[in-house]
Amino acid sequence: MDEQLFFKKLNSLCTSKEIFDFLSCLEVMSDTMASGALKRISDVEVDNNGLKNPGMLDNEVFRALCFQFEFESSKLSNTGLLNALQALITLRIDPQSTLMASLLSESEVRLDKGQFTAEDLCALGESLLELESPSCAMLEQIVNHMQEKDIEKWSPREIVMVYKILQVTVREGKQYQNLLNRLNSVTLPTVSQLSPNLASVILNSLVVLRQTRAVALVTALCKHSVKHVPHFTDYELVNVLEAFLYFGHHEQIFTEALETHIPKSILAMRPQTVCKVMQYCCKKMILSKPIFDAVAEGFISNADRLTTDQIAEYIVPFGTLNYLPPTASSLFRKLETVLHTRLGHFQPHTLLNLLHSCVLIQRYPLNFLPKIFSPYFLQKLQAQPPGLNRVVTSQLTQLFLTVSLECPFYEGPKLLPKYQVKAFPVPHSSCDVDLLKRVKTGLLYLLKKRIYFASEVSTPYFYAVDIEIKLDEEGFVLPAAQLEEVHRRIALCVDGQNRFCANSHNLLGEEAIKQRHLQLLGYEVVQVPFFEIESLENCRKMAEYLHKKILPHTYG
Numbered sequence: 001m002d003e004q005l006f007f008k009k010l011n012s013l014c015t016s017k018e019i020f021d022f023l024s025c026l027e028v029m030s031d032t033m034a035s036g037a038l039k040r041i042s043d044v045e046v047d048n049n050g051l052k053n054p055g056m057l058d059n060e061v062f063r064a065l066c067f068q069f070e071f072e073s074s075k076l077s078n079t080g081l082l083n084a085l086q087a088l089i090t091l092r093i094d095p096q097s098t099l100m101a102s103l104l105s106e107s108e109v110r111l112d113k114g115q116f117t118a119e120d121l122c123a124l125g126e127s128l129l130e131l132e133s134p135s136c137a138m139l140e141q142i143v144n145h146m147q148e149k150d151i152e153k154w155s156p157r158e159i160v161m162v163y164k165i166l167q168v169t170v171r172e173g174k175q176y177q178n179l180l181n182r183l184n185s186v187t188l189p190t191v192s193q194l195s196p197n198l199a200s201v202i203l204n205s206l207v208v209l210r211q212t213r214a215v216a217l218v219t220a221l222c223k224h225s226v227k228h229v230p231h232f233t234d235y236e237l238v239n240v241l242e243a244f245l246y247f248g249h250h251e252q253i254f255t256e257a258l259e260t261h262i263p264k265s266i267l268a269m270r271p272q273t274v275c276k277v278m279q280y281c282c283k284k285m286i287l288s289k290p291i292f293d294a295v296a297e298g299f300i301s302n303a304d305r306l307t308t309d310q311i312a313e314y315i316v317p318f319g320t321l322n323y324l325p326p327t328a329s330s331l332f333r334k335l336e337t338v339l340h341t342r343l344g345h346f347q348p349h350t351l352l353n354l355l356h357s358c359v360l361i362q363r364y365p366l367n368f369l370p371k372i373f374s375p376y377f378l379q380k381l382q383a384q385p386p387g388l389n390r391v392v393t394s395q396l397t398q399l400f401l402t403v404s405l406e407c408p409f410y411e412g413p414k415l416l417p418k419y420q421v422k423a424f425p426v427p428h429s430s431c432d433v434d435l436l437k438r439v440k441t442g443l444l445y446l447l448k449k450r451i452y453f454a455s456e457v458s459t460p461y462f463y464a465v466d467i468e469i470k471l472d473e474e475g476f477v478l479p480a481a482q483l484e485e486v487h488r489r490i491a492l493c494v495d496g497q498n499r500f501c502a503n504s505h506n507l508l509g510e511e512a513i514k515q516r517h518l519q520l521l522g523y524e525v526v527q528v529p530f531f532e533i534e535s536l537e538n539c540r541k542m543a544e545y546l547h548k549k550i551l552p553h554t555y556g
Helices: 004-012 016-024 031-045 053-058 060-071 078-090 098-112 117-131 138-147 154-173 178-192 194-210 215-226 233-245 251-267 271-283 289-303 308-320 328-347 348-360 368-371 376-384 389-407 435-448 509-518 538-551
Strands: 454-458 464-471 489-493 525-530
Touching: 004 016, 004 031, 016 031, 016 053, 016 060, 031 060, 031 078, 053 060, 060 078, 060 098, 060 308, 060 538, 078 098, 098 117, 098 368, 117 138, 138 154, 154 178, 154 389, 178 194, 178 215, 194 215, 194 233, 194 308, 215 233, 215 251, 233 271, 251 271, 251 289, 271 289, 271 308, 289 308, 289 328, 308 328, 308 348, 308 509, 328 348, 348 368, 348 389, 348 509, 368 389, 368 464, 389 509, 435 464, 435 489, 464 525, 489 509, 509 525, 525 538
Parallel strands: 489 525
Antiparallel strands: 454 464, 464 489
């Protein structure tokens, strides 16, 4: 039968039975046709869940095809050999079987003799990468042969295959940085032609291969990814997000693309993908209300199907970025139901992170605090890495302080003093030194003497105050060192950009809870945010601003 007619007919068949019936009518076919038949069988019989009908492997026609390939492998054309190998790997044929051993052995012989074209090497490399434990020696040979070809003429498919092979060989301790440098340079001009899949694979390879110096390529790929956001599969989107996180890259238009895509896709997305999106937002301090609102809806619908780690990864960013979605009441009602059902399944540190994030946004897990403050739970925390380090004891202390100040009706167990920190560690949102300096200069201009305010003051309540000013009963400013006759204490919170979500005036959770607690501890909290003072040109204007903020009753 004419090959062109054969493939036209073959590609119109949609089940393995139809293919076997068609093949059994043929008396003779070339190895290219036979390997094409195997390829078509693998296309129709294999999906994301594996082989649909394992019984088809026992079909007489299939076994006869395999027999021919096993015993006549040396007579096959390169195309026949490589197509058959690829199809059989897709069909999950045992790599240790004599059939697979014969095809792999013949491929190795031809590889040694340099008989493969660049396209053949690419096909062989892709097949080997599908095996659970590919031969690193063969992969290295493929890379070495590829280097002999003109790298400037490689197709995107060949470029991607070499990146994937290098991922495997570099894990074995092999060094290919010179090749990688050439590969990165050659890839850069092709970025605009890359499909969503190829862009995602290359970004993933650059992460695995730690190509932190390939700045131009990473930047181009990240920008190129923006237009593909609606077309990425879940796996591809995770690769892209991991690259953005690893390389510290940020594209506002990428976030905007996510904001359009995720609300429409949230219910169909894998939980792992949603977790990676939330990790991306949390690490980049991006408070995206469309994304967070969609994730809240997704949690309410799907929480029962999530693992305990995924539950925390969905919820913790709400506390970190200090955001309550419109569905907050339903969201936390669902969380409470899940916690009641599965509390014992959570790892200790995961549970602590989760409950601590809730109090940042004034959601109080009172029913679960007796467990958290119990000696048994604290011992479990200590036994698992990172143990009771400073961050963990600070979270415990802040939970305890929260119920003491905000839930005075709580009568359960308390946190023993030995587990409490003396002062909270300097958080991510530590004071902006330059901003603090400008505010102090303005205060000096206003109050005339440095003795009337203190900076970076430790309080008896675990928190540090950026600037403290004391007033007597009549509203006069007292020296900062004076302890008697102090009627009012003003805590100036000098809030630089790092205390807010990115491109936002929304305070981060750790700063919001600090200011809330200082107020409950008797301080008058005066917020001095960067966006109110960055345009003040001199210390006189700063002094005027501070006068209105701190002592409005005496202004003018």
